[in-house]
Amino acid sequence: MKGGLKVFLNGLIKENPVLVLMLGMCPSLAVTTVAKNGIGMGLATTFVLLGSNVVISLIKKLIPKAVRLPSFIVIIAGFVTIIGFLMKAYLPELDKALGIYLSLIVVNCIILARAEIFASQNGVGKSALDALGMGFGFTLALFILGSVRELLGAGTWMGLTVTKDLFEPIHFFVTPAGGFFVFGVIIAIVGMITNRQPKSAGCQNCPSAQACGRAGLENTGKENA
Amino acid sequence: MKDMMIILIGAILVDNFVLSKFMGVCPFLGVSKKVNSAFGMSLAVIFVMLMATAVTYPIYTGLLAPNGLEYLRIVVFILIIALFVQMVEIVLKRFIPSLYKALGVYLPLITTNCAVLGVTLLNIDNEYTFAESMVNALGGGLGFMLALILFAGIRQKIDASELPKAFKGMPATLVAAAIVSVSFVGFGGVVEGMFQ
Numbered sequence: 001m002k003g004g005l006k007v008f009l010n011g012l013i014k015e016n017p018v019l020v021l022m023l024g025m026c027p028s029l030a031v032t033t034v035a036k037n038g039i040g041m042g043l044a045t046t047f048v049l050l051g052s053n054v055v056i057s058l059i060k061k062l063i064p065k066a067v068r069l070p071s072f073i074v075i076i077a078g079f080v081t082i083i084g085f086l087m088k089a090y091l092p093e094l095d096k097a098l099g100i101y102l103s104l105i106v107v108n109c110i111i112l113a114r115a116e117i118f119a120s121q122n123g124v125g126k127s128a129l130d131a132l133g134m135g136f137g138f139t140l141a142l143f144i145l146g147s148v149r150e151l152l153g154a155g156t157w158m159g160l161t162v163t164k165d166l167f168e169p170i171h172f173f174v175t176p177a178g179g180f181f182v183f184g185v186i187i188a189i190v191g192m193i194t195n196r197q198p199k200s201a202g203c204q205n206c207p208s209a210q211a212c213g214r215a216g217l218e219n220t221g222k223e224n225a
Numbered sequence: 226m227k228d229m230m231i232i233l234i235g236a237i238l239v240d241n242f243v244l245s246k247f248m249g250v251c252p253f254l255g256v257s258k259k260v261n262s263a264f265g266m267s268l269a270v271i272f273v274m275l276m277a278t279a280v281t282y283p284i285y286t287g288l289l290a291p292n293g294l295e296y297l298r299i300v301v302f303i304l305i306i307a308l309f310v311q312m313v314e315i316v317l318k319r320f321i322p323s324l325y326k327a328l329g330v331y332l333p334l335i336t337t338n339c340a341v342l343g344v345t346l347l348n349i350d351n352e353y354t355f356a357e358s359m360v361n362a363l364g365g366g367l368g369f370m371l372a373l374i375l376f377a378g379i380r381q382k383i384d385a386s387e388l389p390k391a392f393k394g395m396p397a398t399l400v401a402a403a404i405v406s407v408s409f410v411g412f413g414g415v416v417e418g419m420f421q
Contacts, residue, residue, distance in 0.1 A: 081297070
């Protein structure tokens with residue numbers, strides 16, 4: 001059980017996929033104009049991550065090594081389709097707000113990376129805990145990003161008016177540029193608190209890059225070394 | 226023709242895939258350290274985007290939509306892209322080794338580039354015709370290239386400058402990306418005005 005908790009906390013804090021590992025940046029930046037969307041996106045990703053991790057750890061022995069990546073992608077795409085249906089039926093508003101980014105969960109590095117690194121080598125229970133830790137870590141990061149951007153850019157938080165009357169909301173923060181800016185500053189703060197350099201971004205940190213080709217290693221690995 | 230131009234310029238400047246839609250941010254930050262690798266990567270992306278659109282569009286309109294299988298599109302599209310990238314790699318390796326050398330290393334990375342899947346899905350969502358889809362894919366790819374090359378130039382300057390310790394590396398890069406993104410906001414509204 002102690003090991004399980006460690007696996008769970010690992011994803012939540014120590015190896016937070018967005019703030020520390022810098023994975024899955026496209027959805028983190030795109031949907032976090034308001035905190036609510038960040039949570040929705042995070043939970044949708046958690047669902048897909050949980051489903052794919054559990055299924056992959058169950059059938060890992062049946063998948064031939066040579067075709068494992070396409071197999072993983074198909075499993076992930078299946079769960080993305082399911083969450084798409086569920087969202088459309090029960091949370092149509094959120095579905096509209098997330099738009100195409102809900103479909104793009106399929107190419108979120110985090111999910112393929114966890115499948116490759118963790119689920120294909122560990123048992124079902126551990127894989128599920130890993131998925132939950134990573135998923136909630138992702139959700140937490142998106143929630144922080146979304147909260148900051150919503151508070152500064154619209155003066156509201158979770159849809160409630162907070163600072164709107166105190167100062168004029170700064171529209172910059174809900175534009176795409178504001179997304180990059182807030183993300184950069186948050187990572188700097190996290191780096192300051194934990195007192196370590198965030199790993200430099202890019203494909204060399206995306207473990208699927210190693211699986212999908214030499215590119216990440218050749219282009220960036222050497223320069224960093 | 227006018228519509229085509231609007232789609233093309235719009236996809237390059239106003240709705241730039243990287244800077245305003247956040248698609249392909251990982252390669253944008255990962256491969257933009259040197260101008261020539263940025264160029265190679267974006268060439269490969271343009272190529273795959275065009276081809277993926279050319280293949281997925283007829284499959285969607287001819288096979289999935291008439292049979293009520295629209296919901297399968299994510300599975301089908303991602304498989305097509307993965308297959309396609311693999312195929313391009315094999316063909317290039319065999320027949321045009323020089324191009325393979327130039328693009329080869331970037332090709333496998335493109336499967337998980339959300340800009341490629343994004344452009345094929347957006348074409349369907351926006352109900353573009355085949356020609357419009359191809360133009361959109363070209364514009365998206367060119368926009369990706371523009372963002373990557375612009376940013377590669379800026380990044381070389383960042384790496385050489387003195388910064389507070391916490392901001393070194395990634396955070397500074399992201400803040401710089403924000404500034405580049407602001408400059409692209411200026412293009413909003415330009416496109417409509419250009420073709421009046």
